[in-house]
Amino acid sequence: MNYPGKGLVEGLAITARNFVGSYFYKDRLTTVQYPEERVQTPENSRTFPFLVFDESPDKPRCTACKICEVECPPKCIYIVMDRDDKGKPLQRPKVFDIDISVCMQCQICVEVCPFESIKMDNDYEKSRYGRFNDLVQRLPDLLKSNAYYNKIKPAEAAEVDAKLKAEAEAKAAKKAAAAAAAAKATAVPPAGSVT
Amino acid sequence: MIAEPLINSADTITTKTLEISIGPQHPSTHGVFRMDVVLDGEVVRALKPVVGYLHRNHEQLAEKISWLGSMPYTDRLDYFNSMSNNWAYALAVEKLAGIKVPERAECIRVIMAELSRLQNHASAIGFLLQDCGAWGTPLLYAFKEREKILDFFETVSGSRMMCNYFRFGGVRVDLNDAMLAMARKIVAEFPKFLDEFEKLMTTNEVVLARCQRVGILPRELAIAGSVSGPVARASGVEYDIRKVDKYGIYDRLEFGVPVGRIGDVYDRYYIRVLEMRESVKILQQVLRDIPAGPVQAVEVKLRGFKIPAGDGYGRVEGPKGELGFYLVSEGGPKPYRYHIRPPSFINLTVLEDMCVGHKVADAIIILGSIDIVLGEVDR
Amino acid sequence: MIPTSEQLCAAVPGVVIEIVPSTLAAAQPAMLVDREHLVAVARYLKNEPSCQFEFCSCVTGVDYLAKGFIEVVYHLYSVALKHGPVILKVRAPRELDQCHVPSLTPVWRGCEFQEREVFDLYGVKFDGHPDLRRILMWNEFTDHPMRKDYVPPADYEWEPTPHDEVLKRAKADGGIMPPSALATEVKK
Numbered sequence: 091m092n093y094p095g096k097g098l099v100e101g102l103a104i105t106a107r108n109f110v111g112s113y114f115y116k117d118r119l120t121t122v123q124y125p126e127e128r129v130q131t132p133e134n135s136r137t138f139p140f141l142v143f144d145e146s147p148d149k150p151r152c153t154a155c156k157i158c159e160v161e162c163p164p165k166c167i168y169i170v171m172d173r174d175d176k177g178k179p180l181q182r183p184k185v186f187d188i189d190i191s192v193c194m195q196c197q198i199c200v201e202v203c204p205f206e207s208i209k210m211d212n213d214y215e216k217s218r219y220g221r222f223n224d225l226v227q228r229l230p231d232l233l234k235s236n237a238y239y240n241k242i243k244p245a246e247a248a249e250v251d252a253k254l255k256a257e258a259e260a261k262a263a264k265k266a267a268a269a270a271a272a273a274k275a276t277a278v279p280p281a282g283s284v285t
Numbered sequence: 286m287i288a289e290p291l292i293n294s295a296d297t298i299t300t301k302t303l304e305i306s307i308g309p310q311h312p313s314t315h316g317v318f319r320m321d322v323v324l325d326g327e328v329v330r331a332l333k334p335v336v337g338y339l340h341r342n343h344e345q346l347a348e349k350i351s352w353l354g355s356m357p358y359t360d361r362l363d364y365f366n367s368m369s370n371n372w373a374y375a376l377a378v379e380k381l382a383g384i385k386v387p388e389r390a391e392c393i394r395v396i397m398a399e400l401s402r403l404q405n406h407a408s409a410i411g412f413l414l415q416d417c418g419a420w421g422t423p424l425l426y427a428f429k430e431r432e433k434i435l436d437f438f439e440t441v442s443g444s445r446m447m448c449n450y451f452r453f454g455g456v457r458v459d460l461n462d463a464m465l466a467m468a469r470k471i472v473a474e475f476p477k478f479l480d481e482f483e484k485l486m487t488t489n490e491v492v493l494a495r496c497q498r499v500g501i502l503p504r505e506l507a508i509a510g511s512v513s514g515p516v517a518r519a520s521g522v523e524y525d526i527r528k529v530d531k532y533g534i535y536d537r538l539e540f541g542v543p544v545g546r547i548g549d550v551y552d553r554y555y556i557r558v559l560e561m562r563e564s565v566k567i568l569q570q571v572l573r574d575i576p577a578g579p580v581q582a583v584e585v586k587l588r589g590f591k592i593p594a595g596d597g598y599g600r601v602e603g604p605k606g607e608l609g610f611y612l613v614s615e616g617g618p619k620p621y622r623y624h625i626r627p628p629s630f631i632n633l634t635v636l637e638d639m640c641v642g643h644k645v646a647d648a649i650i651i652l653g654s655i656d657i658v659l660g661e662v663d664r
Numbered sequence: 665m666i667p668t669s670e671q672l673c674a675a676v677p678g679v680v681i682e683i684v685p686s687t688l689a690a691a692q693p694a695m696l697v698d699r700e701h702l703v704a705v706a707r708y709l710k711n712e713p714s715c716q717f718e719f720c721s722c723v724t725g726v727d728y729l730a731k732g733f734i735e736v737v738y739h740l741y742s743v744a745l746k747h748g749p750v751i752l753k754v755r756a757p758r759e760l761d762q763c764h765v766p767s768l769t770p771v772w773r774g775c776e777f778q779e780r781e782v783f784d785l786y787g788v789k790f791d792g793h794p795d796l797r798r799i800l801m802w803n804e805f806t807d808h809p810m811r812k813d814y815v816p817p818a819d820y821e822w823e824p825t826p827h828d829e830v831l832k833r834a835k836a837d838g839g840i841m842p843p844s845a846l847a848t849e850v851k852k
Contacts, residue, residue: 097488104485105422120429132436136443161588163354165825192825196357196449201457202588210443337800345810508718508743511774524719524743595686596694598722598739598749611724611737626722626739634777663800 133243136197136210138190141232142239150233151207154183158199158208166192167199186232190216191225206250212242302330309338313416313649316659320636320648327644332637336630339663347623352378352453352590355623360447362625363661365405368397368438369603371451376532377599377610378453382592384585389578390455391534395571396468397450398601399564400438403475404431405604406515406557406564407482409656413554414486416653417495423485430478433471440464453590454582465572472568479565483558496551500639500651503548510635514606514628516655519556520548526602540567553654591618598626605629605656625664629657666750667715669695675712676704684753694737694751699765702754703792706771709740709750716744720768723778725786727758729812734758734786736765738775758811760787767793785810 112119122129143150154171172184199208211234218224240247308319317338323331343362347355359374360367372394379386386394408431411424435445441464442450442457450457460468486492502512507520517524525542527535543559545552594616600609606628613622632655640648669681672695679701684694697705709717717740724737733755741748756763767790769775779790780799787808790796798805807814818837826834 095490097490097493101485101489104481108426120432132440134441134443135439157588159827161351161354163350163357165827189825194357194361195444195447197443198354198357198449337798337802340800342809506773509773511720511772513721522743524746529746596726596737597686598751600721607721609722609739611722611739613726622724622726624722624724624726626724630777631774634774 131212131214133245135212136195137214138193138195138211138216138227139188139199139208139232140211140234141186141229142207142209142236143233144236147230147233147235150182151205152183152186153181153205153207154179154186155204157202157204161198161202163196163198164192164194166190183229186229188227188232189225190227191221206254209239209243209246209250300325306335307645307648309335314652315412315657316662318652318657318659318662320652322640322645322648324645329640329643329645329648332640332648334633334636336633336659336662339659341664343664344623344625347620349619351588351618352592352620353587355620356451357447357449360449361660362627362664363603363605363608363629363658364446365408365658366401366604367446367448368401368450369601369608371448372398373599373601373603373608374610375451375453376601377597377612378592380599381595381597381612381614382453384454384582386455386582387579388534388576389459390580392571392575393456393460393580394451395533395535395538396460396568397438397441397448397456399568399571400434400468400471402564402604403561403568404434406561407431409604410482410486410554410557413550413650413653413656414492416650417492423482426478426482426485430475433474437464437467437471440467452581452585454585455580457581459580465575468568469572472565472572475565476562479558479561487555487558492554493551495647495650496554496654497549498547499550499643499647500654501547501549502635502639506635506638507548510638511631512606512635514603514632515556515560516553516606516632518543519545519552521546526600526607530600532601534571538567538570540564550650550654553656557656589618591616596622600626603628605658605661606632608661625661627661627664629655629659630662633657633662666747667709667712672705672708675708676701679705681705694753696753696755699754699756702752703766703768703771705752706738706768709752710771715750716742717748717750718772719743719748720772720774721749723768723775723782725782725788725810727786727810727812729758732758734763734788734811736782736788738768756788763787764789764791766791767796769793784808787811 108118141150141152154169156169156171159165159167159169166189168185168187168189169183170185172180172182174180195210197210200210216225236247236251240251303324304321305324306319306321308314309317311318314320319335319338321333321335322329341361343358346358356371356374359370362370378384407427408424411427414423415421438448438450439445441460442448502516502520504521507517507522512520512522513524513526521544523542523544526532527540528542540563543556543563545556592612592614594614596611596613598609598611600607607626608628609626611622611624611626612620615621636652636655639651643651669683672681673679680698682696684696686693709715719741720738721741722737722739726735726737728735734757735753735755738752738754739748740750740752754765756765765788767775767779769779769790770792776794777799779793780796782788783790783793783796784798784800785808797803801809818833
């Protein structure tokens with residue numbers, strides 16, 4: 091049955107249904123009162139990188155190999171290797187700056203890191219007052235514990251922990267096998283020495 | 286007693302045309318876009334688009350970073366559909382290097398691209414209606430549905446819009462059962478939203494009065510102007526790259542390609558609704574049976590990936606039209622030339638022809654019906 | 665059906681066509697056409713009933729600095745017959761006064777904006793283009809940014825992420841840089 095204005099009336103009926111329904115049905119009222127309530131972001135959500143340490147912040151997993159610095163597309167990472175008094179590299183970073191006003195959260199640094207030491211955080215409340223230097227995250231800001239990583243991303247962190255444990259065990263087994271072979275070689279008397 | 290006018294104004298007052306610029310800061314130009322219009326009263330006599338306000342030099346940046354390093358930058362081209370942009374670039378590289386993509390990855394790519402198309406078309410219609418003057422209602426209904434798709438993208442890839450999900454030879458991470466269930470839920474609820482959305486607008490008298498017979502694009506002009514995507518199909522050009530090039534697994538899927546007849550703003554709106562229905566069909570087919578298997582080709586290295594020397598062009602049917610990448614390689618780890626064929630930029634060629642003779646308000650909705658994104662126009 | 669170079673040589677007298685191969689995987693060999701006969705070849709490809717390439721999809725410029733020319737590449741497809749692509753290439757010398765090719769905008773309207781972009785970024789002039797002016801850069805800009813020998817001006821107001829060559833140049837030109845970049849000089 092067609093009457094003038096039918097399209098308009100049907101449209102208004104839909105709007106009215108949504109409006110009234112928002113008082114009764116959860117799925118019609120989708121507004122979240124931020125900052126009093128926050129939407130729970132999924133586990134995989136990524137914002138900016140951070141560095142993982144296992145036991146203490148003095149011993150991060152990062153070895154300052156600079157692979158992430160080279161692969162970063164907008165080149166927002168700056169790394170300087172820590173050296174001892176004689177200039178020998180100590181396999182850990184002295185300076186590790188990430189400029190998060192430039193970082194585009196692409197996660198390529200995480201993918202190329204061979205030591206599972208840089209991971210993506212999911213903290214999005216990063217606003218600061220200064221435009222240039224305040225948005226640079228330095229080494230103390232970036233270092234967070236493995237416990238924190240497990241808290242924010244349990245499934246991913248569990249996988250990484252299992253992988254590192256397997257690697258450590260394989261290395262230890264190889265070392266033990268090499269030691270056993272060396273011990274066996276010295277224990278057996280050389281052939282022809284006893285006549 | 287009515288006195289006779291002493292002087293007849295029509296003999297003494299002449300009008301001149303007015304040249305003003307619409308934009309670049311304007312709520313309805315879909316970004317920083319400027320149109321220099323020559324107006325005679327309210328009627329548009331000439332229109333010149335001025336672009337370049339969002340030029341970020343993406344093509345030159347890509348010559349300085351590795352092949353994979355450009356992938357996150359492609360997200361930011363047409364920032365509404367990062368998945369389609371990623372696919373176009375991955376397709377061009379795979380064509381050039383001869384990489385074969387595993388079956389499961391192809392299915393996942395189709396799922397992502399079609400979900401991307403759904404949320405793009407819903408937002409495009411919402412923005413078009415916003416330009417018509419419907420203050421936010423269709424837009425926010427569309428955004429409510431779009432939120433579900435963006436939540437799915439966040440669960441899978443980590444980011445709502447800038448997904449960086451595709452890799453050469455596959456996708457970055459696999460979908461587990463929980464993610465597939467989420468996708469199935471979205472696809473199951475979408476037709477109901479689409480019915481409600483359509484009922485709000487398709488027979489609405491205001492939409493009909495404003496959009497019909499406005500901005501007609503004839504078929505020959507669409508082809509000559511290299512217009513592609515829903516804009517061309519609304520004008521009667523039956524050309525869908527998914528059917529012509531048959532990339533991915535599209536040759537095994539059954540879906541129709543809606544084609545319009547008149548090519549006015551209303552046709553361009555309705556084509557998008559029909560395309561959303563076809564996308565739902567595709568998604569239902571793909572989500573029904575996804576084969577198990579790897580999601581990345583094993584021979585592709587993450588670092589130091591090189592492509593043999595040569596050039597090639599790869600294109601996909603993005604939601605806005607034909608998105609293509611022309612890549613020239615000199616055999617090294619970085620591209621020698623990296624060019625993007627942006628659909629929005631080229632669709633703007635015919636904007637002047639569509640707008641001349643209409644009023645200023647119509648020019649705004651004609652621009653809205655072409656559905657441009659400035660990230661793509663200016664790169 | 666995609667025309668062969670012999671067909672084109674027969675159809676357009678005097679044209680010189682060279683086939684430029686591509687990587688085996690891409691399988692998209694291109695036809696290098698000389699400048700004088702480009703428009704004739706284009707019209708033949710568009711109007712011939714067996715070809716009907718009425719859709720010009722992509723126009724690109726490539727700067728081959730080492731070889732001394734700039735190449736303009738056209739990708740053509742057919743909507744009626746659903747075949748393609750046919751790739752046309754044409755070369756122009758790099759010197760600005762000699763860098764011009766005939767425009768294909770009179771043949772395919774869609775080339776209009778893309779040829780303007782190639783002019784803007786590479787400096788190739790298109791003879792016969794209805795409205796050749798800059799499109800992406802602003803009108804008063806000089807120089808052509810996408811050329812391989814383009815040197816960006818030394819206006820370092822703020823260089824946010826200097827690494828490698830950019831860092832060297834910024835330091836030499838006295839630019840302002842974030843302390844992080846200067847941290848790379850930390851010795852011990």
